[in-house]
Amino acid sequence: MAAYLLRRLVQSALILLGITIITFGLLYVLPADPVRQIAGRSATPEVVENIRRQLGLDQPVWVQYWTYLSGLLQGDMGRSYLQKTDVATLIAARLPATLLLMVGAITCELIFGLTLGVIAALKRGRPIDTGLMVGSFVAVSAPQFVVALLLLYVFAVKLGWFPIGGYGTFAHLVLPSVTLGIMGAGWYSRMMRSSMLDVLRADYIRTARAKGLGRLRVILRHAMPNAILPIVAMIGMDIGIFMGGVVVVESVFGWPGIGQLAWQAIQRVDIPIIMGVTLVSAIAIVLGNLLADLIAPMIDPRIKLR
């Protein structure tokens, strides 16, 4: 177990190093000049060159990368070109909001996905099953931007149940979580349905029923824990999928997370922020996958970590 963990951590570190190299390289070849964004439209050529020199952007790319990496290894993520503030401070200020949103989205995925998947499996072939599966298909395919605005319009503006965007209370969390989680809920309901159907056909379920156990008890104690297994592995990957979604969802709902920060930084070529957010997201994804792998044997003792 310890050896496994060590090996995985070393692998993770290498992956993260690779990500910094690739991201840095991509930003370097991007046909957009960060200095132009800082200098603005009125700057004279001298002002532009001065800023380039001050930021070290006149150096060859490997020198720039090495400066960045050595800073990073000393715990310094650099300063934003435009905000002049520490990137770590900016990310730290926004990370809790994104994590909260992810927890909300995962909760929403599981509640909707699992419940509806089980119902569909139990009512297999009935109109309710067909209806749910069509619904899940829509949920998987709907663009998040549209879902966000639709939910906002119906539940916040028309019905007034939730605030129109913003951050702070539980009520603020609901609509963004549903928007972000609805796609996963669609996936999970389909997976749960087929997984449940497999399990329900298994011999031990028939045995349990034959022993005289109640239907509900069989479903909750015998069928569901086994059917849920493939989904746990998925949650680790969800974090990666969410990282794409938070950019849209945070923008529409005015949710002060790192997705918004990344989006604005990309538009203005604020390289230290883009690097920082990419790195933090990569760490989250790597850790998420690691965690999913570690949890799997706890649910299913047949799985061994090697």
Added chain:
Amino acid sequence: MKTWLTSTALALTLAFPVMAEELDPNAKPGGAIVITYKDDVATLDPAIGYDWQNWSMIKSLFDGLMDYAPGTTELRPGLAESYEMSADGLSYTFKLRAGVKFHNGREMTADDVKYSLDRVTDPATQSPGAGFFASIAGYDEAASGAAKGLAGVTVVDPLTVKIDLKRPDATFLHVMALNFSAVVPKEVVEEFGADFGKHPVGTGSFKLADWTIGQSLTFEKNADNWRPGVPYLDKITFEIGQEPVVALLRLQNGEVDVPGDGIPPAKFQEVMADAEQAARVVEGGQLHTGYITMNVNTAPFDKAEVRRAVNMALNKDRIVQMINNRAVPASQPLPPSMPGYTADYAGYAFDVEAAKKLMADAGYADGVTTELFVMNTDPNPRIAQAIQQDLDAIGIKAEIKSLAQANVIEAGGNGSAPMIWSGGMAWIADFPDPSNFYGPILGCGGAGEGGWNWSKYCNADLDTLATAADSMAKPEEAEARLKAWSDVYMKVMEDAPWAPVFNEQRFTMKSPRMGGDDKLYVDPVSIPVNYDYVYVTD
């Protein structure tokens, strides 16, 4: 010193009383409002901030020596009580108001003025506005790092500061009113270093009370303000990260007082069709021109005939209709509300036949292909399509390259874009003076690699005329100077490196409780709203 004394003897003295008469008798002090913006507030450091959302925030937190009367482009002294210009126009002496205090309670003095100007021109500050100060004596040495501070700025006594120029500069007083010239307290800047932008301390009507990064900023009234009676409001909350569409919904719901990014284009007609909402929309001109640049170094635009033909091919009325008449067709680089605008010049008439003839004269009777770069946010790609159709009618097949802003700016700067529609990046004047539309965008200075003069048009004769015009700094030369600038822009139109398309109007929407003159909501300088003079009526 002797020459200074003799020249000031001839100088005109301009002193202004503290403007008590400008206070609005209907204004009720007190209350709080909510303003929204989509993008983050990068910084509130006046030497660095240069964005839509922080420009007027900084104006409310800080003051410069000069200022504008609210809602107008009329210059007036700010922290200066009066100023004198020497007869040769090479020296300005500012007498400061006594008893002006920074938000930390310390009194502002001439040393702070000098420190602030030295700081903004210090290369370590990385100010995007450093170039505005180029006419001050000693600028080159300071900007290159060869000297510490501006030799031309001297503290005469605690309330007098003298600024010497290398050449007479008619725009100098406007420069002293820019945010970049705002007076900052040395001890606070040194305490926070690069983070001063997150901990701003100035002399302005409001002070920063709270900043929750990525969420909101709260400004509180500066009770110790040197301007008697203002601001009217006790508190302003800026909520950040709000999409314009969402901000509009919240305004309609009574949660927001002014959506700082305006009415989203897609919602404009809906809002204007509703009489109750339309009544709360304030329309005003702004110092803006939207234009097409044509790279004069690239075929086919190396031929002036082709550039003129493009000017004639554009159906500007149709383009203006496409954006729901949120603009007026433009005939020249300067917008109509800018001094120096040539009112009797009609511009190139929309005439497809004449344009085709010009194309044939240039040797392109069979047509030509090119690329039109455009920023990829609505409504710019739609406008580009209309331009594409107009160009097609005279045989120019333009392929549209719709890119992110930073990529268009890069292509424009390095000269790889033959044509650019400026929408989303178009010029809005930094200060209300005709010179501001020339240097960086039409002059030789901006035509180099990376410069903002995307047509790469460089006419040395015009540069000479422009410098001559800006040297006419005496008040009695003002008329002649505007005429000189008008001539410069007429020559530009003859060479036609640009096709001016329209001048955008500004539309600011406000909640029913907002009071104050409409012109404060379309203030040409405190963009988008002059926070110091608006108030609430409930």
